[in-house]
Amino acid sequence: MxxxxxxxxxxxxxxxxxxxxxxxxxxxxxxxxxxxxxxxxxxxxxxxxxxxxxxxxxxxxxxxxxxxxxxxxxxxxxxxxxxxxxxxxxxxxxxxxxxxxxxxxxxxxxxxxxxxxxHRFYDYGRAVKTAIDAGEVGRPEVVRLAILGDWIWPDWRAWVLDPKASGGHALHNGVHLLDLATWWLGARPESVYARGRKQTAAELDIHDYLEMVVRYSDGSVAVCEMSRGHRTGGVGLRDVMVLGSEGLLTLPWNGDGSPLLSERGFSQVPAPGGNGFAVQLAAWLDTISGQEPAMPVHDAVLAVAMGVAAERSMASRRPVLLSELGIPDRHAPSPGAPALDEGRTA
CATH class of the missing domain: 3.40.50.720 (NAD(P)-binding Rossmann-like Domain)
Structure with a gap:
């Protein structure tokens, strides 16, 4: 249902x-x-x-x-x-x-x-996790993840623009990046420092452009940039960098397809790839059948905490410690579930 x-x-x-x-x-x-x-x-x-x-x-x-x-x-x-x-x-x-x-x-x-x-179940998310877990960059120390796009909401009545309904953009879209970077690093986040802009219009009740810096218990750092205020229409860009003790992993702007600029504006020629929703559904059904969860509940709770921390940080203009948010010990985050088996598809 x-x-x-x-x-x-x-x-x-x-x-x-x-x-x-x-x-x-x-x-x-x-x-x-x-x-x-x-x-x-x-x-x-x-x-x-x-x-x-x-x-x-x-x-x-x-x-x-x-x-x-x-x-x-x-x-x-x-x-x-x-x-x-x-x-x-x-x-x-x-x-x-x-x-x-x-x-x-x-x-x-x-x-x-x-x-x-x-995003944990799309090809790029799984590929980066697999490479890190295989030790291809050594110990990961810095993650930079940017997902930049334009306005996707139908009009000013969209519930996402109401922070009481959405929780703010850090919880709605920014949480994708916070969760993904944390999953890749496999470390416990300790603080979030964020700033936001109302890029599309000053009248917005949410920030549609976010910069979020997460610091982890092992000294690693994630820098996450999220936008729904980029122009021109149709833009959709993603950039990934993972710097480790023994190497550098990058997925450039056109790693998910090819940007195409013409007199008609910006468009994206998509690269072939798996259906993240189908892989995600398969993982959920596998968990119901008794397999280990690919998205543990503790990680979902932690993602909420990081999104809340980012919103509080933007309001207070200071880093917010995750310890301030009262996550019970029984919901301590997992060390990072491994990437899905590449053979598991829907």
Whole structure:
């Protein structure tokens, strides 16, 4: 069952429909028209606006939640209470206490919880992790990760632009980079120092351009740059650098395709690659089947903490220690799950 039928839900449903070992039972959305339209698009499955009703449908063993960030806490607790497994869009929640409560609820229920940090499952994320784990750069000391793009929201009414609904851009999009860099380094983050700009317009209630510096317990550093305010339209650039004690790994700007500038503006000629949503779904289903999680719950809680720290840092203009955020010892971050086996695909 999929809860929330916005554009990101289509990515999850597409991955699900490509599986032979899982079926889409139905969809849930607070807007009846959206729910009905999504049901029609996907073979006439069941639909409702009532999550409790959907959780009681026969055949529902697990849920994928694709709703605004601020709704995650209540929805996740309802799924845990119903005894279902959950794949939930990142961030897990928008506060650390909520993230801890959700993690504890699924631990008590004995069901699988996974946050959809999809960049861990794209080819580039897995390739960098594999190279680091293989010792190809020695001990990693510095990560620089930049993901730069333009405006992706439909208009000024988008919920992402409301910090009460999204938690701010560090939690909504910046959390991808914070989690990925931390996964690559395999070290415990100690502080986040961030600054943000309202690049598109001063009227924005969030920062759509972020610079975030994370310092780790082993002395390593991650510098993360995230933008949704770049021009021209269609721009989508990514840069990766990992400096280690014995080498340097880079993925240049055009490592994910070729930028194309013409009189019509900027476009991207994509490189062939795997479907991160499909690989992510396979990893979640594997965890339900008893395999080790590729995205541990503790890492999802930690990602929330880093996003919150970045937002607080921008507000206070100082580094924020992760120890200030009250993460319980039982949710201490994992040392970094290994990269997925390259043979595991959806």
């Amino acid at each position: 999929v809860v929330g039928t916005g554009f990101i839900a289509d990515e999850h449903i597409g991955a699900l429909l490509g599986r032979r070992d899982a079926d889409l039972v139905g969809v849930v959305d607070t807007h009846a028209g959206r729910a009905a339209a999504a049901a029609r698009r996907n073979g006439g499955v069941r639909f409702t606006t009532d999550l409790a009703e959907a959780l009681s449908w026969p055949g529902v063993d697990a849920c994928i939640v694709c709703t605004p960030n601020g709704s995650h806490h209540a929805l996740a607790l309802a799924v845990a209470d119903a005894g279902k497994h959950l794949l939930i869009e990142k961030p897990l929640t928008i506060t650390v206490p909520e993230a801890v409560e959700v993690a504890d609820a699924f631990a008590a229920a004995g069901t699988v919880l996974m946050a959809a940090h999809t």
